Amino acid sequence: MIYSENIFMCIAIPIVVLLMFLKRESRRFYAAFLVGMAACLLAAYVNSYFMVVLDATRIECVRYISPIVEEVFKIIPIIIIMLIYEPDDNNLFEYAVIMGVGFATFENCCYIIDNGAESLTFIGIRGFAVGVMHVVCALIDAAVIIVMRHFRSKMILGTIGAFSFAVTIHAIYNMLVSVKGGASMIGYFLPSSVALFLLVIVHFKRKFGTENSNNSQN
Amino acid sequence: MDEFTLSLIANSIQLVIFTGLSIYIIYNLIKDSRGSGARILNESMPMKVSLISMYFTLGLLCLLIGNLYWFIIINIDPDGGMRRFTAVDIAAISSFLLWSASIQNLNVVKGKKINWKVIIEPVIFGLVNTWWWIYFSGMWGNNIIWCIVIVPYSGQLACVLHATGCLKGLRMFSIRASLFIVVVAMFINMYAYNTNEKLYYLTDHISFAAWVAALVFLEIYAFRSGKKEAYLLSLFAHLIATYGEFMTEKAEYSIMICMVTLTTVITGFFFMRIRKEE
Numbered sequence: 001m002i003y004s005e006n007i008f009m010c011i012a013i014p015i016v017v018l019l020m021f022l023k024r025e026s027r028r029f030y031a032a033f034l035v036g037m038a039a040c041l042l043a044a045y046v047n048s049y050f051m052v053v054l055d056a057t058r059i060e061c062v063r064y065i066s067p068i069v070e071e072v073f074k075i076i077p078i079i080i081i082m083l084i085y086e087p088d089d090n091n092l093f094e095y096a097v098i099m100g101v102g103f104a105t106f107e108n109c110c111y112i113i114d115n116g117a118e119s120l121t122f123i124g125i126r127g128f129a130v131g132v133m134h135v136v137c138a139l140i141d142a143a144v145i146i147v148m149r150h151f152r153s154k155m156i157l158g159t160i161g162a163f164s165f166a167v168t169i170h171a172i173y174n175m176l177v178s179v180k181g182g183a184s185m186i187g188y189f190l191p192s193s194v195a196l197f198l199l200v201i202v203h204f205k206r207k208f209g210t211e212n213s214n215n216s217q218n
Numbered sequence: 219m220d221e222f223t224l225s226l227i228a229n230s231i232q233l234v235i236f237t238g239l240s241i242y243i244i245y246n247l248i249k250d251s252r253g254s255g256a257r258i259l260n261e262s263m264p265m266k267v268s269l270i271s272m273y274f275t276l277g278l279l280c281l282l283i284g285n286l287y288w289f290i291i292i293n294i295d296p297d298g299g300m301r302r303f304t305a306v307d308i309a310a311i312s313s314f315l316l317w318s319a320s321i322q323n324l325n326v327v328k329g330k331k332i333n334w335k336v337i338i339e340p341v342i343f344g345l346v347n348t349w350w351w352i353y354f355s356g357m358w359g360n361n362i363i364w365c366i367v368i369v370p371y372s373g374q375l376a377c378v379l380h381a382t383g384c385l386k387g388l389r390m391f392s393i394r395a396s397l398f399i400v401v402v403a404m405f406i407n408m409y410a411y412n413t414n415e416k417l418y419y420l421t422d423h424i425s426f427a428a429w430v431a432a433l434v435f436l437e438i439y440a441f442r443s444g445k446k447e448a449y450l451l452s453l454f455a456h457l458i459a460t461y462g463e464f465m466t467e468k469a470e471y472s473i474m475i476c477m478v479t480l481t482t483v484i485t486g487f488f489f490m491r492i493r494k495e496e
Contacts, residue, residue: 063295064304144276151272157319161276164305164312168283171305175290183294201244 002114008041011109032095035077036102036138043073044110062178067171074103074134075141075163082145089146093139100138104131125188133173133191137166139198169194222296224472228479229289235486236282242489243275270320277316284309303360307464311367314457318371321378336380340372343397350404350425353411364461375454384451389439396432400425426470433459433477437484452488456481 015034019027046069051061078096081087087095108127117123141162148158169190176187288306348365352358378384403425410417433455440451459477466474 067305068303068308147272157273157316158276160312161273161280161316164280164308165276165283168280168287168305168309172283172287172290175287175294179294183290 002110004041004044004110007109007113008037008106011106012037028091029094029098032077032081032098033102033105036074036099036104037106039073039077039099040070040103040106043070046073059178063171063175067167067174070103071137071141071163071167071170074100074138075159075166078138078141078145079159082149092146093142096138096142097135100135101131103138104134107134129173129177129188129191132195133170136191136194136198137170139195140166140169143198222292225292225475226289228475229285229292231479232482233282233285233289235482236278236285239486239489240275240278240282243278273316273320277313277320280309280313280316284313303363307360307363310457310460310464311363314367314371317453318367318374321371321374330377330381333377333380336376337373339394339397340376341369343401344369344372346401346404350408353408368457368461371457372454375451379451384440384443389435389443393432393435393439396428396435399428400432403428426473429458429462430473430477433481437481441484441487452481452485456485 012034015030019030019034022030043066047061047066050056050065050069051058054065056065077099078092081095082092108130111126111130112123141159144158144162144165145155148155148162151158173187173190176190177184284306287304287309291304291306344365347368348361351364352361355361403421407418407421407425410421436451436455440455443451456478459474459481462474463471463478
């Protein structure tokens with residue numbers, strides 16, 4: 001057992017002090033990082049609650065409960081920031097990614113304290129996989145919300161879609177890494193593959209977009 | 219063939235078809251922002267990226283990724299007991315909500331008054347169906363969430379089919395008759411549960427057989443109607459079969475998983491036909 005709230009306080013206090021000395025824009029980014037960590041802490045509490053209520057084992061919790069709970073806590077701050085502060089698309093995207101980084105950082109800190117950090121290879125793989133996975137999920141949430149927010153009242157369905165997409169990717173990752181062998185190796189590479197896939201889509205979208213605009217000018 | 223092998227084969231087929239469909243639609247979407255495979259739905263929307271295309275593509279991706287997750291589950295944890303409400307349910311429910319929204323934005327029904335005469339039957343079917351599943355499975359939350367998906371989707375679908383004239387005459391009558399038999403058999407089944415064992419088993423088989431028959435009718439008529447919008451029937455049959463797959467077990471599960479695969483294959487054929495027409 002670890003005292004995750006103590007770890008949270010330990011990491012959060014220097015950042016809170018730092019916030020007082022920063023300019024407005026930088027302050028928001030660090031605050032987003034803090035919010036990401038807080039979301040992770042709350043998700044851990046809710047995960048434990050459901051684990052007891054549903055009488056689930058730890059592995060069942062990892063496979064079936066935590067993807068849903070963690071993604072709920074990841075998407076809620078993004079929605080709140082969008083509705084209250086109404087940042088422009090670029091800023092919302094950056095906030096979401098930084099929140100994802102905060103979430104992954106705190107989860108990794110707790111994991112390392114709980115399981116030790118003897119093996120650099122394993123810790124490296126974990127950082128590469130979980131870190132990227134949380135960022136990718138936050139990125140998916142933000143990307144869909146940014147596109148759908150322009151449709152105003154229809155945004156809610158887009159948000160549901162983004163949420164379900166992120167939950168399922170998270171659940172696939174958790175399911176794969178929860179077993180030993182080849183499946184876990186596939187799981188470790190999954191977040192990077194999704195990130196690469198998103199980059200390819202953005203690249204081709206830009207390419208075709210340029211071609212279409214050239215054609216229309218001609 | 220045992221349940222596991224059947225499930226594995228059926229899910230592999232679904233996965234391949236949905237992957238192909240998604241690649242095709244995403245390729246079209248990034249190539250031409252007004253297009254996507256959902257061009258069939260896209261009736262000159264005045265936006266740069268059609269809302270219908272967005273909803274449809276996102277829904278398809280959700281279903282694809284949910285399918286992949288289910289495929290992994292049956293391989294890694296085939297006997298898992300902790301499957302009350304998983305990411306697969308979330309993926310399937312959100313994809314059908316998104317498709318429901320894309321139907322709502324179709325020009326044939328957009329801005330028109332709700333035709334209660336048309337939607338009353340699918341709504342009754344959806345409600346009775348949910349009641350029946352809750353009665354026997356005891357899973358309130360899960361079934362109510364599915365009800366929220368199935369009832370509006372089937373109601374909107376009925377409106378579209380009525381507006382486009384996809385189902386008429388004997389075809390409409392056979393589907394209505396099947397659904398009526400299902401509803402009546404479900405009522406008797408619930409009544410007979412604690413009173414008459416023979417009647418309970420008889421109506422159980424009748425309701426399931428009529429349920430499957432309605433799905434088969436939907437698929438055949440959808441494919442034979444030759445109308446573009448009829449592929450919505452195939453998606454609806456897919457929704458019902460997916461719901462049935464999640465809720466049944468043993469022999470009924472095997473039949474439902476075959477139905478899901480069949481509806482997936484026919485949906486694939488629909489898109490191939492539409493592509494040829496284009």
